[in-house]
Amino acid sequence: MKFATKLIHAGVEPDVASGAIMTPIYQTSTYVQEAPGVHKGYEYARTQNPTRTALEKNLAALENGKDAICFGSGLAAMDAILKMLNPGDEIVSTNDLYGGSYRLMVKGYEKYGIKAHFVDMTDEEAVRNAINSNTKLMWIETPTNPLLRIVDISAMCTIAHEFGLLAVVDNTFASPYLQKPIDLGADMVLHSATKYLGGHSDTVLGAVVTSTEEQADELRYVQNAAGAVPGPMDCFLVLRGIKTLHVRVRQACKNAKDIARFLKEHSAVDNVYYPGFEDHPGHKIAKKQMKKFGAMVSFDLKNDTIENANAVLSGTKFFSLAESLGGVESLIGHPASMTHGAIPREQRLKVGLTDSLIRLSIGIEDYEDLLSDLEVALSKAK
């Protein structure tokens, strides 16, 4: 099966009882047994649910993995992976990591004796230097948020395997339409399906796709034992969203490319962060490992103040001011005061996260409307 066919058909069968073409929302907590222990493979809905099973099979196929295990959110999925570690183990990760992932590693797991090191993952030497005999896990995220840096997945996985580490890629920003980390050597892939996979800003869900049955068994144990499972309605919504992933992401990438070019020419705009530009430091790697350059674009203003950013942020009509990304509708955000507000200003500026930095999640509206929306908003910049 090719990719678009997998999106629509993998893991999904017409309902046996009725022939319904859409996977039913099995809104049930338990399953009736014919006799003690005689059942259809389903006993209790924390352990298994047919709507969830369909989504898990579909996700495993999309990422060319062995299996997938779904959780109540992207961070719950990450939590299950971190539970595979033991006290004394260490993690090596990127210094440009999703804020919630950073928080979970540091505030969530340091007290259990797990230490994370955050390095510039575009620097192979820095990565090697951060690995020691206790390091067990490499956590990769690319493109990064909000500066859209690109990490070379296959180079990182090669280093990880040289030292016997598990290599995990958070593939939320790219989606499996643009990037397939397991094909590039990753052991596991994390998704916040809340974003591109669901695609309609109507649910929160997470998943891990594994490359071996052993990893899947371990995660399935955590899924059942800790119980951070998604409800069947959420699994249904993600399954439905996935069917149009390719057309949505293709259109969003096209809009993003045109908007990035427009921003680059604008007199009020300073830097534009978009891996599709040939002078982006990660452009060559992005071209190698991604199908297109994604639909996230960040930029900052020549007059770099929070007030100036606010003038632009409150001047849009179709770009809604909100956290999150990956939906059909375009969103605009201000990392310094929203997603990255907890990072001290000095540290923020050091990594290039300026006061006026604005992040766009480009949706699939008509390009002309998005463009005139930004034109009006940017005319408010001083």
Ligand SMILES: *Cc1c(COP(=O)(O)O)cnc(C)c1O
């Ligand atoms: C949103 C996000 C997460 C967390 O996912 P939730 O579904 O919100 O828990 C993890 N990684 C990245 C890159 C994200 O954008």
